[in-house]
Amino acid sequence: MKAEKLRLLKEYNLYCITAENLSRGRSNIEVVEKMLKSGVKIIQYREKKKTLREKLLECEKIRQMTLDYGCIFIINDNIEIAKMVLADGVHIGQDDYPLERVRDFLGEEYIIGLSTHSREQLYDAHKIGADYIGVGPIFKTFTKEDVCDPVGFEYLDIAVKESKLPFVTIGGIKENNVENVLKRGAKCIAMVSEIVGAEDIEGKGRAILDKLNNWRDKNENSNGLC
Ligand SMILES: Cc1ncc(COP(=O)(O)OP(=O)(O)O)c(N)n1
Numbered sequence: 001m002k003a004e005k006l007r008l009l010k011e012y013n014l015y016c017i018t019a020e021n022l023s024r025g026r027s028n029i030e031v032v033e034k035m036l037k038s039g040v041k042i043i044q045y046r047e048k049k050k051t052l053r054e055k056l057l058e059c060e061k062i063r064q065m066t067l068d069y070g071c072i073f074i075i076n077d078n079i080e081i082a083k084m085v086l087a088d089g090v091h092i093g094q095d096d097y098p099l100e101r102v103r104d105f106l107g108e109e110y111i112i113g114l115s116t117h118s119r120e121q122l123y124d125a126h127k128i129g130a131d132y133i134g135v136g137p138i139f140k141t142f143t144k145e146d147v148c149d150p151v152g153f154e155y156l157d158i159a160v161k162e163s164k165l166p167f168v169t170i171g172g173i174k175e176n177n178v179e180n181v182l183k184r185g186a187k188c189i190a191m192v193s194e195i196v197g198a199e200d201i202e203g204k205g206r207a208i209l210d211k212l213n214n215w216r217d218k219n220e221n222s223n224g225l226c
């Protein structure tokens with residue numbers, strides 16, 4: 001079960017994350033529906049402002065929607081909600097609960113992603129049992145409060161060469177700069193503001209998926225997350 005999810009995670013190259021405050025007045029549910037219709041197959045629920053009750057209700061709905069579309073559903077930060085709604089996994093950062101404790105809480109079947117911003121954190125992620133890592137922020141981003149300075153291509157190049165784990169590249173990535181990131185060897189791209197802030201989310205999602213798939217067809221013999 002988990003092996004199959006990880007296989008799918010490696011196959012998909014666009015990882016979309018919610019942000020209701022950047023969604024032009026549309027709800028997380030509306031945005032997720034449009035993402036799913038565009039063909040996106042990995043969605044992370046990331047919501048910093050709502051109550052736990054509100055988040056749980058939204059995640060229950062999104063769990064069902066993602067199952068209907070065969071989409072992997074990851075929840076940011078809230079590991080209890082992930083367990084309650086039977087999400088596919090969680091994403092945690094360096095200041096969230098320690099990964100080992102999250103693993104104890106969720107068990108082996110859940111995918112656990114960990115943010116990394118340096119080579120040291122990358123090696124640590126391997127040791128402590130992350131299933132995939134986030135690599136970023138590549139460019140400046142205004143989406144995340146208290147974000148560290150961009151790690152740029154310097155850390156991306158390290159991840160491309162040295163990571164034995166699949167990784168998701170994140171931070172300031174847009175339709176018009178994604179090719180620069182792909183050229184460095186990134187395979188799976190996470191986007192927040194570019195997708196949720198688009199007037200036509202479905203059209204934007206399709207355009208980016210086309211771009212990523214065309215790049216893969218032309219340049220690669222392997223698939224998905226690096
Ligand atoms: C795919 C992915 N990568 C990195 C992050 C950032 O997680 P974190 O450092 O915990 O910061 P917050 O998202 O919680 O603000 C992510 N969410 N997803």
Ligand SMILES: Cc1nc(C(=O)O)sc1CCOP(=O)(O)O
Binds near residue numbers: 138140
């Ligand atoms: C949530 C998040 N985590 C980051 C990291 O580097 O760990 S960057 C980021 C925000 C990415 O948003 P956008 O695509 O709008 O720039």
Ligand SMILES: [Mg+2]
Binds near residue numbers: 091093
């Ligand atoms: Mg976090």
